[in-house]
Amino acid sequence: xxxxxxxxxxxxxxxxxxxxxxxxxxxxxxxxxxxxxxxxxxxxxxxxxxxxxxxxxxxxxxxxxxxxxxxxxxxxxxxxxxxxxxxxxxxxxxxxxxxxxxxxxxxxxxxxxxxxxxxxxxxxxxxxxxxxxxxxxxxxxxxxxxxxxxxxxxxxxxxxxxxxxxxxxxxxxxxxxxxxxxxxxxxxxxxxxxxxxxxxxxxxxxxxxxxxxxxxxxxxxxxxxxxxxxxxxxxxxxxxxxxxxxxxxxxxxxxxxxxxxxxxxxxxxxxxxxxxxxxxxxxxxxxxxxxxxxxxxxxxxxxxxxxxxxxxxxxxxxxxxxxxxxxxxxxxxxxxxxxxxxxxxxxxxxxxxxxxxxxxxxxxxxxxxxxxxxxxxxxxxxxxxxxxxxxxxxxxxxxxxxxxxxxxxxxxxxxxxxxxxxxxxxxxxxxxxxxxxxxxxxxxxxxxxxxxxxxxxxxxxxxxxxxxxxxxxxxxxxxxxxxxxxxxxxxxxxxxxxxxxxxxxxxxxxxxxxxxxxxxxxxxxxxxxxxxxxxxxxxxxxxxxxxxxxxxxxxxxxxxxxxxxxxxxxxxxxxxxxxxxxxxxxxxxxxxxxxxxxxxxxxxxxxxxxxxxxxxxxxxxxxxxxxxxxxxxxxxxxxxxxxxxxxxxxxxxxxxxxxxxxxxxxxxxxxxxxxxxxxxxx
Numbered sequence: 001x002x003x004x005x006x007x008x009x010x011x012x013x014x015x016x017x018x019x020x021x022x023x024x025x026x027x028x029x030x031x032x033x034x035x036x037x038x039x040x041x042x043x044x045x046x047x048x049x050x051x052x053x054x055x056x057x058x059x060x061x062x063x064x065x066x067x068x069x070x071x072x073x074x075x076x077x078x079x080x081x082x083x084x085x086x087x088x089x090x091x092x093x094x095x096x097x098x099x100x101x102x103x104x105x106x107x108x109x110x111x112x113x114x115x116x117x118x119x120x121x122x123x124x125x126x127x128x129x130x131x132x133x134x135x136x137x138x139x140x141x142x143x144x145x146x147x148x149x150x151x152x153x154x155x156x157x158x159x160x161x162x163x164x165x166x167x168x169x170x171x172x173x174x175x176x177x178x179x180x181x182x183x184x185x186x187x188x189x190x191x192x193x194x195x196x197x198x199x200x201x202x203x204x205x206x207x208x209x210x211x212x213x214x215x216x217x218x219x220x221x222x223x224x225x226x227x228x229x230x231x232x233x234x235x236x237x238x239x240x241x242x243x244x245x246x247x248x249x250x251x252x253x254x255x256x257x258x259x260x261x262x263x264x265x266x267x268x269x270x271x272x273x274x275x276x277x278x279x280x281x282x283x284x285x286x287x288x289x290x291x292x293x294x295x296x297x298x299x300x301x302x303x304x305x306x307x308x309x310x311x312x313x314x315x316x317x318x319x320x321x322x323x324x325x326x327x328x329x330x331x332x333x334x335x336x337x338x339x340x341x342x343x344x345x346x347x348x349x350x351x352x353x354x355x356x357x358x359x360x361x362x363x364x365x366x367x368x369x370x371x372x373x374x375x376x377x378x379x380x381x382x383x384x385x386x387x388x389x390x391x392x393x394x395x396x397x398x399x400x401x402x403x404x405x406x407x408x409x410x411x412x413x414x415x416x417x418x419x420x421x422x423x424x425x426x427x428x429x430x431x432x433x434x435x436x437x438x439x440x441x442x443x444x445x446x447x448x449x450x451x452x453x454x455x456x457x458x459x460x461x462x463x464x465x466x467x468x469x470x471x472x473x474x475x476x477x478x479x480x481x482x483x484x485x486x487x488x489x490x491x492x493x494x495x496x497x498x499x500x501x502x503x504x505x506x507x508x509x510x511x512x513x514x515x516x517x518x519x520x521x522x523x524x525x526x527x528x529x530x531x532x533x534x535x536x537x538x539x540x541x542x543x544x545x546x547x548x549x550x551x552x553x554x555x556x557x558x559x560x561x562x563x564x565x566x567x568x569x570x571x572x573x574x575x576x577x578x579x580x581x582x583x584x585x586x587x588x589x590x591x592x593x594x595x596x597x598x599x600x601x602x603x604x605x606x607x608x609x610x611x612x613x614x615x616x617x618x619x620x621x622x623x624x625x626x627x628x629x630x631x632x633x634x635x636x637x638x639x640x641x642x643x644x645x646x647x648x649x650x651x652x653x654x655x656x657x658x659x660x661x662x663x664x665x666x667x668x669x670x671x672x673x674x675x676x677x678x679x680x681x682x
Contacts, residue, residue: 030196424489
């Protein structure tokens with residue numbers, strides 16, 4: 001195996017390196033979440049860290065890495081006799097995004113447990129990572145059931161495997177390091193809070209620094225061993241500094257003044273719970289130890305806040321990460337104490353003069369998807385300000401983007417039937433987790449035993465098998481796999497009418513608020529989302545299907561309006577997007593949410609063409625919901641007619657709110673209608 005890329009050979013990324021080193025000094029800090037665009041050395045830095053960690057003493061032959069000085073009394077390989085331990089290198093264990101539950105927590109041989117009464121347990125990745133690093137690349141794509149297991153292990157420091165009354169427990173204390181690209185979706189809040197620190201990384205825009213990155217990488221690829229050897233002295237120096245900082249850590253003093261600053265900072269930024277205060281205290285202490293000091297200074301508290309708070313102050317996935325540094329400095333100044341050394345900051349500072357974490361700007365804003373020239377037939381005179389105060393561009397027939405209204409909690413929209421897609425929280429699906437609905441013969445390895453069905457299958461054969469005593473003779477053919485029903489995530493494709501008829505009636509702010517609310521709901525239900533807009537004479541894919549609702553929200557914010565209403569073009573574009581996505585992800589079922597007033601005015605025979613396009617989606621069984629944006633005392637009911645052609649349902653903007661549609665939900669459950677189409681996707 002080739003030598004890992006040296007940690008000290010990394011160019012730039014000061015905050016990333018500092019956060020990783022602080023966890024090496026004090027694993028109690030709680031790990032690191034590294035957020036950033038692709039190609040920014042996130043994985044390289046994490047893998048390089050493992051080579052710097054000191055060796056660990058383990059009980060010889062123990063598969064669970066017990067410490068010989070304090071062995072786990074409940075270790076499955078125990079009890080351990082008092083004996084000298086053996087030193088081995090610290091491990092970095094990688095958890096693949098697609099790993100199974102058995103691969104993570106370990107596998108119990110259920111057949112031997114039932115037939116022989118033997119606990120035959122094969123440790124999983126949590127056991128391998130004990131007293132080391134557990135690294136999850138693309139952690140935001142991790143399945144929910146694996147996230148739950150990680151949360152339990154991180155909270156309790158142990159992993160439990162229980163199958164039909166057979167239980168195994170082992171210690172699982174590890175440094176959790178995750179990397180993610182925010183464009184592919186945000187992280188579940190419960191797991192986000194489990195990471196002690198977070199770092200935003202981005203590629204340097206300085207030419208000289210980029211040249212040096214390429215030069216070093218090419219040199220490493222040509223001769224990994226030789227390149228690593230050239231950085232051997234620097235690696236040894238950092239390794240020695242980690243050992244020295246670990247030895248100094250117990251003597252570092254966290255005074256009342258610094259502690260007050262920590263508490264005041266967490267209160268000022270309104271973070272939830274007390275974990276942030278504890279993490280900041282541990283981080284500030286580790287910073288002092290890394291700098292070779294025995295007292296925590298105000299600068300340590302400030303740096304700890306910049307690393308520990310950005311991911312904890314986000315209230316929803318549309319909030320940009322980062323801290324207001326002016327507010328941070330003001331809070332620290334107002335709560336400055338008189339601890340020793342507060343007036344004499346270390347000029348060298350912790351982390352070798354690393355810069356502050358970059359302030360996140362959210363997902364990259366894509367190109368303006370409004371290239372098609374709109375028709376001005378539906379708009380007031382050019383240059384005239386609209387009633388909501390937004391001036392229309394002179395000569396363009398197009399209105400400037402308006403701000404979205406306040407998001408709200410929406411009703412639950414789901415795809416009918418029973419799917420088999422990725423785990424989520426929207427529609428019913430056959431899953432590995434959920435309530436048990438039946439049993440079947442196992443296909444491959446048995447994972448979830450249906451005990452009653454297994455006993456029922458084995459019972460008729462006991463006389464022929466010569467059953468003795470009171471035991472039950474169970475063979476492989478008797479085993480039954482439990483079938484379970486849970487929830488899946490879907491592809492929610494928004495088809496948004498951005499024509500002049502939507503903007504001229506002051507509805508676009510409410511429409512954007514409704515779509516933003518549905519995006520927030522999609523984030524919470526682990527869906528993929530896409531955005532198609534139509535206006536003028538054509539339709540555009542504003543955002544291809546993605547797991548990043550942030551990106552969809554940004555596209556929505558900059559959405560221009562104006563021109564006629566090519567409804568057919570929008571539906572046909574949605575049909576094309578679904579066709580391509582079906583090839584990429586065939587198990588994920590789509591839900592098309594069309595946001596329109598139902599008018600069709602673009603192109604020849606627009607109404608007939610829109611009807612045929614809707615029939616095309618209906619013929620393929622695509623679940624559809626039409627959000628009716630029509631307003632005013634006189635309504636034509638065109639959105640309801642469109643929903644009928646789509647074979648879906650129509651809801652108004654008011655009915656979309658979860659607290660105002662109890663009657664509508666009852667209608668859906670009873671299979672009734674409201675004259676606006678069938679209830680296929682409610």
